[in-house]
Every structure is written in structure tokens, then in C-alpha cells.
Amino acid sequence: MKQDNLSYKMYLVTDLFGGTEEELLGKVEKALEGGVTLVQLREKEADGKEFYERSLRLKKLLDRFHVPLIINDRVDVALAVGASGVHVGQDDLPLKVVRSLVGDMIVGVSVRTVQEAQKAVEDGADYIGVGSVFPTSTKLDAKGITKEELIEITESVRIPAVAIGGITAENIEKLNGTGIRGAAVVSAILKSQDPKKAAEELNEKLVLQ
Amino acid sequence: MKQDNLSYKMYLVTDLFGGTEEELLGKVEKALEGGVTLVQLREKEADGKEFYERSLRLKKLLDRFHVPLIINDRVDVALAVGASGVHVGQDDLPLKVVRSLVGDMIVGVSVRTVQEAQKAVEDGADYIGVGSVFPTSTKLDAKGITKEELIEITESVRIPAVAIGGITAENIEKLNGTGIRGAAVVSAILKSQDPKKAAEELNEKLVLQ
Numbered sequence: 001m002k003q004d005n006l007s008y009k010m011y012l013v014t015d016l017f018g019g020t021e022e023e024l025l026g027k028v029e030k031a032l033e034g035g036v037t038l039v040q041l042r043e044k045e046a047d048g049k050e051f052y053e054r055s056l057r058l059k060k061l062l063d064r065f066h067v068p069l070i071i072n073d074r075v076d077v078a079l080a081v082g083a084s085g086v087h088v089g090q091d092d093l094p095l096k097v098v099r100s101l102v103g104d105m106i107v108g109v110s111v112r113t114v115q116e117a118q119k120a121v122e123d124g125a126d127y128i129g130v131g132s133v134f135p136t137s138t139k140l141d142a143k144g145i146t147k148e149e150l151i152e153i154t155e156s157v158r159i160p161a162v163a164i165g166g167i168t169a170e171n172i173e174k175l176n177g178t179g180i181r182g183a184a185v186v187s188a189i190l191k192s193q194d195p196k197k198a199a200e201e202l203n204e205k206l207v208l209q
Numbered sequence: 210m211k212q213d214n215l216s217y218k219m220y221l222v223t224d225l226f227g228g229t230e231e232e233l234l235g236k237v238e239k240a241l242e243g244g245v246t247l248v249q250l251r252e253k254e255a256d257g258k259e260f261y262e263r264s265l266r267l268k269k270l271l272d273r274f275h276v277p278l279i280i281n282d283r284v285d286v287a288l289a290v291g292a293s294g295v296h297v298g299q300d301d302l303p304l305k306v307v308r309s310l311v312g313d314m315i316v317g318v319s320v321r322t323v324q325e326a327q328k329a330v331e332d333g334a335d336y337i338g339v340g341s342v343f344p345t346s347t348k349l350d351a352k353g354i355t356k357e358e359l360i361e362i363t364e365s366v367r368i369p370a371v372a373i374g375g376i377t378a379e380n381i382e383k384l385n386g387t388g389i390r391g392a393a394v395v396s397a398i399l400k401s402q403d404p405k406k407a408a409e410e411l412n413e414k415l416v417l418q
């Protein structure tokens with residue numbers, strides 16, 4: 001699915017944060033009402049069956065809002081549920097392999113350097129996730145990159161770049177003017193008491209060129 | 210790949226046991242010389258990239274012996290490396306989904322009851338793995354089944370059944386007469402000082418009807 005009208009602006013990445021799936025779906029629904037444009041389901045612990053079933057339920061919700069579902073890491077799950085795309089990191093299946101498996105599905109890849117960004121383009125990525133822009137504890141191994149590095153990366157490729165890592169209402173404006181096409185957010189929305197308002201606020205503060 | 214001449218008799222399931230990949234490949238090569246007929250790569254900890262790369266190296270070795278490679282759990286990895294098949298448990302992607310993704314690849318599924326075995330057949334499995342026949346610590350959650358249950362299961366389906374779980378040279382003969390078409394072995398081969406001899410001995414002691 002190459003969606004030319006696809007917006008990466010407010011990209012929600014899920015995390016159960018020790019809660020239930022029902023709680024997660026409730027929060028995601030609020031976040032969608034608040035203007036989230038894309039949702040990635042990330043499941044680092046779940047077995048395949050659980051991942052698959054949660055993906056189906058999340059997709060059903062997203063379909064109501066016409067918001068695309070991106071599956072993290074498990075290409076088979078993405079294919080199985082008919083997701084709009086798949087997102088892989090540098091330690092996941094190689095991008096070229098992913099592309100060969102998914103045809104024209106959206107494929108995103110996490111990068112930290114200009115070299116990785118350019119390799120992503122070469123290997124067929126539709127977008128890159130760049131981070132961690134504000135190092136956080138969500139991903140313990142997420143290495144930080146500076147604002148200058150972020151700009152260098154966004155300028156080095158023609159595909160959309162999405163910033164990720166520790167983005168909150170307090171720091172998101174620092175990303176304005178960096179050339180990104182969107183911000184990927186986890187805690188700032190899902191840990192908020194009011195995910196709808198949180199998404200709206202983040203959306204407002206992020207100004208894309 | 211429906212291989213009518215496929216033998217499930219001596220089915221090696223891998224485990225690194227804390228060793229290196231090089232050590233594993235060395236042991237698998239010896240085991241192949243000892244008559245292993247099928248190899249499953251099981252990676253519960255590895256990231257996608259590592260799983261993929263190890264699969265490619267293992268497949269290269271198996272191809273020399275014309276022995277099929279079965280990938281555990283990750284259907285995407287199986288597709289990516291052109292494996293002969295994929296094996297899933299009850300907590301992995303549902304069998305029907307797996308079948309729809311892999312076409313005519315060999316698909317195996319772990320079962321513990323007649324009901325699960327018959328469901329496996331309905332959902333398109335090519336073979337079933339039945340166990341744990343001799344409960345062990347390799348899979349901490351493996352529940353034991355009795356010899357009578359094993360016989361009941363093998364008699365309930367027409368597809369090949371492979372016994373798994375704690376099978377050693379000391380107990381493999383107890384499986385004779387149960388209607389299985391093979392034994393899946395991990396430690397008894399890979400923890401042996403002489404994997405070739407271990408495979409030969411197991412192979413000799415297991416008498417299929």
C-alpha cells in the first residue's frame with residue numbers, strides 16, 4: 001500500500017505499560033480522536049498468537065478511523081492481518097528481505113546515522129524512524145542523537161523521516177525546523193490521563209515545513 | 210514442498226546451549242553424518258536478523274546433506290530463507306494463518322491432546338509434534354503425556370506424528386510401537402560428545418512400524 005496521502009505527523013507507537021489490552025485499545029481510541037495519523041503495534045514479549053490477535057483487534061479500531069496499522073518487527077504478523085505496513089530495526093530482518101516479502105506494503109526502518117538512512121533508501125524503505133531524539137527509558141538501548149544529527153539525516157534522504165524517542169509536549173517544539181515529517185510518540189500519549197488532549201497538544205505544537 | 214519421501218525419523222531440534230553458532234553448526238554436521246533426517250532451527254531469544262542469518266548458514270549446511278530445514282515459529286524467517294517448512298506451537302501464529310502464508314511449505318504443529326491433533330489436521334498441518342513424552346527441562350513449560358496418550362494421538366490422525374521431549378538413547382525404545390513416524394531430539398544429540406554416534410544409536414534403537 002503506497003499511500004501518497006499518508007501522514008506521518010502524529011505516529012503513535014504502542015506499549016502496554018503493564019496494563020491490559022482493553023486499556024490499551026481504550027487509550028488508542030482516545031488518541032485517534034485526538035488526531036493520531038498512524039499507529040505502530042510493538043510487541044516485544046507477546047507470542048505470535050497473542051500478537052496476531054491483538055493486531056486484528058487494533059486494526060478493527062484503526063479501520064474505523066481510516067488510520068493505517070504498522071506492525072513492528074514481525075513481517076509474518078503484518079502479512080497475516082493485512083496491515084498497512086511493517087517497521088523494522090537494525091537487528092530485525094534485513095530491509096531488502098522484508099521488502100521482498102511484503103511487496104508494496106509500507107516499510108519503515110529505524111536509523112541513527114546518515115549512513116543507515118541512505119542504506120534504508122537503497123534497500124527500499126518508505127520512511128525512516130530517527131532516534132532516539134530525547135533519550136528515554138522506553139527502549140533501554142536507544143542511543144541518543146543531537147538536533148544537528150537529526151537535521152543532517154532528514155536532509156540526506158528524500159523519504160519521510162519520523163523522529164522518535166522521549167518526545168513529550170515539553171520538548172516536541174524543539175523538533176520544528178528539523179525537516180522531519182512526523183513525531184513518533186509512546187508515553188506522552190499512552191501514559192497521559194487524557195490521551196485525546198495529549199495527542200491534540202502534541203499535534204498543535206509540532207509544526208512541519 | 211510436499212515431500213512424499215520425507216523422513217521424520219530422526220528429527221533434530223536445535224539449541225545453542227550457551228555455545229556459539231560455529232559450535233552448533235559443527236555438531237549439526239556430525240549429527241547429519243549420523244543420520245539425522247530433518248532439522249528444526251529454534252531460536253527463542255535471537256532477533257530477526259540473527260535468526261535469519263543463522264538460518265541461511267544452517268540451510269547451506271543442510272543442503273549439502275539434502276536434509277530439509279524447518280524454522281520454528283517465525284514464518285517470515287522461513288519464507289525469507291526458503292526453508293522447507295515451519296513449525297508452530299499452540300501459542301504461535303494460528304495454523305490456518307500459517308498455511309495461508311506459506312502455501313505448500315511443510316507445516317508442523319505441537320500438540321498434546323487428540324483434540325489438538327485433530328484440529329491440526331483440519332487446519333492443514335503436514336505433521337504433528339507430540340509431547341512432552343519424557344518431561345525434561347529443555348522446555349520448562351512442556352507438559353508430559355503418557356505412552357497411552359501418545360498412542361491415542363497417533364491413532365487419531367493420518368498425518369505423521371513425531372514424539373518430542375526428553376528423548377534419549379536410554380528411553381527411545383519405549384517409543385517403539387506407539388505409531389510415531391519419528392523422534393525429535395535436542396540434548397541427546399547436541400549435548401553428546403559424539404553427535405554422530407549419538408544420532409546413529411538413537412536411529413538404530415527407534416524401530417518404526
Ligand code: NI
Nearest residue numbers: 001002104105
Ligand atoms: Ni498497497
